[in-house]
Every structure is written in C-alpha cells, then in structure tokens.
Amino acid sequence: xxxxxxxxxxxxxxxxxxxxxxxxxxxxxxxxxxxxxxxxxxxxxxxxxxxxxxxxxxxxxxxxxxxxxxxxxxxxxxxxxxxxxxxxxxxxxxxxxxxxxxxxxxxxxxxxxxxxxxxxxxxxxxxxxxxxxxxxxxxxxxxxxxxxxxxxxxxxxxxxxxxxxxxxxxxxxxxxxxxxxxxxxxxxxxxxxxxxxxxxxxxxxxxxx
Numbered sequence: 001x002x003x004x005x006x007x008x009x010x011x012x013x014x015x016x017x018x019x020x021x022x023x024x025x026x027x028x029x030x031x032x033x034x035x036x037x038x039x040x041x042x043x044x045x046x047x048x049x050x051x052x053x054x055x056x057x058x059x060x061x062x063x064x065x066x067x068x069x070x071x072x073x074x075x076x077x078x079x080x081x082x083x084x085x086x087x088x089x090x091x092x093x094x095x096x097x098x099x100x101x102x103x104x105x106x107x108x109x110x111x112x113x114x115x116x117x118x119x120x121x122x123x124x125x126x127x128x129x130x131x132x133x134x135x136x137x138x139x140x141x142x143x144x145x146x147x148x149x150x151x152x153x154x155x156x157x158x159x160x161x162x163x164x165x166x167x168x169x170x171x172x173x174x175x176x177x178x179x180x181x182x183x184x185x186x187x188x189x190x191x192x193x194x195x196x197x198x199x200x201x202x203x204x205x206x207x208x209x
Contacts, residue, residue, distance in 0.1 A: 007130040011039050012144045012151045013164040014180040017172040022148060024175030025168055028202060032166050035204060041071045041143035043133060044094060047150035048077040055084045064092035072137060073097045074117070076150060078124045080106045085114035098133075100124045126157055152182020160209055163190060169201030 013036055015027035066089055073094040075082055078101060082088075088097045101108075102120040117132060119125040133139045144151055144160075154160050165180065190207035197203055 006134065007127065007159070008043065008134045008139045008142045009161045010045075010130065010142045010144065010154065010159055011041070011162045011164055012154065012160050012180075013039075013166075014151065015166045015168065016180050017168050017170050017176065019171050019173065019176065020179045020181070021172035021176030022180050023177045024172030025170050027168060028166070028200065031198065031202060035164070035166060036143060036145075038164075039141050039143055041141045042139040043072045043074055043137070043142045045142050045144045045146065045150070046073065046075050047146040048075060048079065048081050049149065050146045051075050051077075051082050051084075051088065055082070055087075058084050058087040058091060061087075063087060063090035065090050066095050067092055068095055070094045071143075072133075072139065074100055074129070074133060076100045076124050076126070076129075076146075078102050078105055078120075080108060085112070089114075100129050126154060126159055130159065148178050148180050148182035150182075151180060152184060155181065155185065155188070155209065158209075162193075163207040163209060165205045165207075167203045167205060169203075 014022060015032045016022055017025045070093055073088060075097065077099050080101065082099065085097055098115045098117055101116055101118045102122060102124045103118060104122045117129055119128040130142065144154065188209050190209055193208055194206040
C-alpha cells in the first residue's frame, strides 16, 4: 500500500452506527478486530483518551507480555496524561510502545519506562511523527485505533490514506456522544473502493479520501 510519500500509509478503521456515531451502541468487537488484520499494520496509532479509558483495566489485569510479532503502539499524548506504559507493553497486542509528545508536554518522571518522540511546538506534529516512525522504525502501514478527535486531526492534516467503516445496523441517535470524524470534519469527497455485506446486518465500507 505505498503512498508515494515519505510517510507510512494510514488507515482509519472505525466501528460506527448508521448515523456515524462511535458511542451509544454495542459494536461487534470481534468482527472489528478480525477485519483490522486486513492491513497487517506495522504501527497502531492511538490517542490518549482511548488509552486512558483502558488504563484501569490494564493496571489490574494479568498480562501476557509483549507480542514479539505484534505492531508498535504509538500514543499521541501531548498533555502527558498516560501512565501505564509498562502495562501497555505487556498487554499482548504490541511488541513495544512509544509516547508521542511535544515541547509543551508537562515534565515527565526521569527514567520513565517508555521511549519518547517529541515533535511540534504546543501540540504533537502528526506528520513529522509519522515520517520519523517510517524512517527510524521501518513503519509502512499505520492503523488508527482511536476516537474521532485524533481521526479528525489526521483528516484535516491530509494524513489519512484510507477510511474503513464497519457500519452497524442501528441508529445511536440521542445516545451518541462521539462521531468517527470528530467535532469538525474536514470537507472532502470520499472515493468508494470496496463495499461488503457481512452477517448480522453489518456493512464494511472502505474509502480513499
């Protein structure tokens, strides 16, 4: 999946309701992660909010340890809120983790057990971070596993090469609090590259922005 640029190929893969929400309904998590294997990502890119929502469960769980053949996990953590780096590394999904910070990130404890990549000024420069990970870590394919805020930022920066939506047969309606594209979606056409009907009324849509 080459892009012809110096950065990796970036896929935003999201489970959504028919009205584009990522909350207010029960997604088919098993099917979602089965489909995620399509891209064989070198790097999983997540936002701090996504990781923070899992920290309590990680802290109290028995973890299998790093996955030698798994991808690298990079967490966009400009405000320095994530703390369970060792648990993330040992979660059994990734072979290692890297914290994406910026110069404005609050000071971190010395000797913290996570590699840092610092870019940008008052926020993480996503384009520079992706280029650096591609160059230094050999990352060719990135799968974004995060909420709409990070996906929206990547879209606005022109850093998404493919949008993958696993559409569930429901309307989240008034129960929806978040949407896959964030608060301020980038105005851009999408070119449909694949559409597949799946069991239980699911539809898998893939687009190039």
